[in-house]
Amino acid sequence: MTVFIIIGAIGLGLLVFSMFFGEILDVDAGGLLSVPGLAVALVVFGASGAITDSMGLPQFWAYIVAIVIGLIAYVGSALLVRNLSKSSDGVPRDVTGDTGTAMSRITNASGEVALDGSHEIERRLAFADGDIEQGTRIRVVQHLGSRVKVERESE
Template identity: 50%
Template sequence: MLPFLIVGGVGLAILLISLVLGDIFDHFEIGEGAISGTALGIAAVVFGAAGVLTTQAGLEPVWAYVLAAAFAIVAYLLALLVVKRLTKSSDGVPVNAVGLTGVSTSPISPAGGEVSLDGPGEIERRLAYSDEPIPEGRRIRVVEHSGTRVKVVAE
């Protein structure tokens, strides 16, 4: 049962990283979106959960692995389909935020922070990071855009 718990835990970590920082496989051009961090995380969590449940149900370990793998493959394909549909249904082309200005809404460091940008369609806050610490309430400028995060500098 321990291997199922480990794979499920790793899957949960991948899923959380993909949801917070953006898809971790976006930077690799592999099969035009054939690999999705979100879908991979979901599949690993399903593998772990299915393995634990089938083991607890008293099935032989070989069947637990077979059923867990089958459920994980189905979950991966369904999640990939949903992710692709959501990506296609988004409103327009993602706007590059490089050059936009705004205000830091929390302290920003290399570990992260949050900004509110002044720009068309910028109604929400964005996750941000900076090489140098920036206090809350300071004017900032976006110098790099990566996934859902932006790299900023103080103005």
């Protein structure tokens, strides 16, 4: 059982490390090699082997069960990581010119707006040259990273 616990602990350490420093370990092999997938497989291998071993089955069966379940966990998590990386947004859409509503008071330092587009599902941080009251219709005049500069919408 000690072998399973050690392998599971190594997998857990690798999983935590890849969570914080994943870019260091990235290897692009067409999606076949996934460090988080390998870490999940090691954790599942260790856990399933320890559980099977604790059930009183022969050591041989503990290794067989751990290998099979670990491989299934690896394939599942590698596919999940690959699909999530393919669906990442990439470059944010420029919203200059879009209209919306001030959801809070907007000052030269802070504020929040909700834009009208169907693709806009979240509020955005905003700022303006002058104060804009909550509920005022706005137009985006500049897109700066995660924030937008807005002005009152001309009627």
